[in-house]
Amino acid sequence: MLPDFPSVRRQVSDILEKWFYKRVSQRTGVLQEMRARPLHEGHKLEFHRLDGSVDHVPMKRVGSRLELKLDDFRDRGFQAVLEALDKTAAHLAEKQSEFFFKRLEEVCDESGQTLDAQGRPPSFDLLIELLNTVDIDFDDRGRPLLPTLISSPAVRESFNQVDITEEQRKRLEQVIEEKRAAWRDRESNRRLVD
């Protein structure tokens, strides 16, 4: 073999791997904020809910292909490697997001938390309707821990332009108060009784 420097290769390889996953994570947006847990054993995951229902969490292999043209590699060296990795990271992030949102849709459909807007444009009323479908928790100081809204840039822009009327603001407060009462109910149930 030609003279080589394996420990240098290992270090560079580690750096590249970290950089690659950082690029994936930067592109998955909200996914990076979620807790990822490795499955140390087995090939299936089951989640038994409080209501007795069981969620059989499907597993899916998500991968992407790394392509590096020999000429490109020879002419542009490390820059070509970074570009190829970046392209693969983008592809992987897209596949991860696609799988996540598809699964989210399935779970929401199953639990009746899907709201069909039936062609209505984004509005504050719609937002309140959406909030009505989910449980909301509150922090130690009583502030609501509102869910994150994920949308396309166009929908987000529409929401930004929505004007909120006094009546809608009151309705939102009303919903939050109802959610607070529901949360208190849930909290009061978290105990050992006779």
Next chain:
Amino acid sequence: MTARAIEDWLTKASERSYQAAFCHLLNAMGYSVIHSTTHGPTEEGKDVIARNSQGTVYAIQLKRGNINVSDWRSIKPEMEELTELPVNHPSVKPGTRHVPLLVTTGYIHENVASRIAGMNRQLAARRFKKLITWTGSELLMSFIEHSGGFLPQPLPDFHRLLGFMIAKGDGPLDKPGFDLLIRSVLPVGRDPRNTNRNTVIRAITASAIIGEYALGAYDRMLNSYAKIEAYVMLFCYIRATAIAHRIPEKDWKPSVELLESTVDGCVGKLMEELRQPHYFGQGDPLTEPVVAPYRNTVLGGVLSAHGIWYKLGGPSEWYADSRDKVVDTVASLSKNSAIPSEAFIPPRFLSSTYLRHNGHVRLGQNMFNELLHIAILRKHKGPGVMPLWGVYVPLEEAILRELGKHQQSVSPEPWEIETSTGHSLLVVAASRLMRRELQSLWHAITNLHFAEFVPDRGYENLLWNNKRGKMVQTVARQPQSWEQLLQEVRTSEKLPHHFKGYEHWIPYYLTVYPQRFSPSIVLALERLMNASD
């Protein structure tokens, strides 16, 4: 290559360290090992007592290296004891004439051979049996004959064996590596229909011998803890193979009995080391205060496991005479201990259980109560909360993380919410009617996800890691009725089929396989302990 590897192992092995492998070899050759000294000096010149298939009793003395004239002079009194004193063992009828056998890993010098011949003439005149010898080359051939065919052949597995043999051997056992090594010897995952039963039986015996080869480095370091971990895994894999291939107990029990004897010897050695005033001088003394609390948790767990093992019928040559010292040692170790991850919970639980059943009821109960709080509250992020790492994080990695090491992984593993041990402690607390403690913790308990691995086949729980099976997560009820919880406790307890008749292995199993600390087996242990009082 195989022969060289075994030869190298044999050359480096001490008398005591090849004794276990030698017993497994006798087993493979059709002898039944009646006794193998595990503790203290040789008994009347006899390290091992065995019987061949014709019923002839052999008394065996093990030596290492070459025996020249000056060595012979120094061991002659032992040889006289070996040849002339009768075998004194309950399994051997008084007055039985035995064959004395001297085994060494080297050669016997020709001048010694002539002295042995002279000694044998005198013995014959006095109606004693002649001393026979096995030298290194005969021993090597026998080891190759009975284990060589089962040594891992594909290169990665053979390299793994060599890796074990040349490792430094001063840390915990590399359990994932040992799992792969033993799987490459035992056909545990193979289809029984395509596997010859006799081959499986021979593989079981060979696995114990090959396990000894792999433990050579740990043995040189006198690393009894790592060896115990390995023997527990060997027991589990032999048991799993026997179940998978429906091998009758008579064909694998001798191997297990030898493992039991070796485990007993290893724990005895740990106790001896603890009695030495400077045992803490191991490694850099400046690092001792950092390491000690973690070591104490693990050590307390092993000693307690052995006490529980004995109580549940496990054999021990020394425990009955040293019980009080073991109890005092466990109590003393428990005063300075630490729990960086859930993998440290089973040993701590065993210590608390052991003390509770050995005259330290309050201390044991307080330790359990503290453990319950740790398992529940250190799974919630909050100011000043020390993370309790998951059960799958290796021991050393968990300690390093507690000491501030950042995770190297590209996607760091979270430690909060999910627990593999919390549910078991909770049901034990309920079984002990600790209602008030559970009431104060229930709000935090309802935040947790209890994780338990369920393999496709029950006996696969005996394997370190399974690719197939499901990870089941459950949550606590909100609100939880106390009566319903007690009912759940009553129905959850289930002794796994693979431990029936081998209940004494359960405490060791929980120590070595912390990921299997499930409510059913922990409650079963609790019941067995209560029943044995």
